[in-house]
Amino acid sequence: MQDDLTLIIDDAADSMKKAIGHLELELTKIRAGKANPQILDGIFVDYYGAPTALNQVANVSIADARTLTIQPWEKNMLQPIERAIIASNIGLNPQNDGIIIRLFLPPLTEERRKEFVKKANNEGEQAKVAIRNIRRDAIEAVKKLQKDGLSEDTAKDAEADIQQLTDKHIALIEKHCEVKEKEIMAV
Structure with a gap:
């Protein structure tokens, strides 16, 4: 039972890292005025x-x-x-x-920069949705284990761990988006 719980949390962490990696890849494709x-x-x-x-x-x-x-x-x-x-x-x-x-690469106009910032923020929002979906799936798996005999306290602790993992990754997404926004808006 405990092994299953550890597996669920590890899978969620792994999936969240992949979502962050995908976000980083998508953000590098957004032009920031410099040749890349x-x-x-x-x-x-x-x-x-x-x-x-x-x-x-x-x-x-x-x-x-x-x-x-x-x-x-x-x-x-x-x-x-x-x-x-x-x-x-x-x-x-x-x-x-x-x-x-x-x-x-032509110099970016203010309007174009704002478009790119919007695009970067949209990518960040999609990554947040992916993270939240991973959290939902992990919590559902924990609840299923709870129905199969896992104690309520252990299930609540696991859900708290999953939420903490989610918060950490969402903060990371926001940080990536902020950095990209500064990079795009720098003239």
């Missing part, structure tokens, strides 16, 4: 009929604070990469010179 190769994560290129991650068919590097360069390993990949970037809807227009593709 991670904004291209999640873009897949048609590589001989198979969707392949952009960073697996080309070298992505930072030329300067506002420019990313993409150098394909095969010259015939320039067009598919360019099409994939346009189709990804990240708001950047690729400049193809026949050898490399350049992405110029």
Whole structure:
């Protein structure tokens, strides 16, 4: 019974860490005015009929604070990469010179910065919902154990532990969102 309880709490903690990891990944995709190769994560290129991650068919590097360069390993990949970037809807227009593709990140307007902050906060809210769902599932599992013979005090302690874990992870989400907001709003 105690082992099952420990397993429930450990699973909840593990799932919450994964939710935080997902949030961090999504926040790196939100542009903050500086060139960052991670904004291209999640873009897949048609590589001989198979969707392949952009960073697996080309070298992505930072030329300067506002420019990313993409150098394909095969010259015939320039067009598919360019099409994939346009189709990804990240708001950047690729400049193809026949050898490399350049992405110029325009300076963000105040309005655009606020949009990105809204997007970051939305990602944070989705992560909070995921954390709360994990908490709900864990507490339901504890209540099920209680019906199977777990003492009420032990069940209440486990629920308190799960709530404490939830509070800790939600505070972490808020911290990540605050940091991203400062990064976006910095001119």
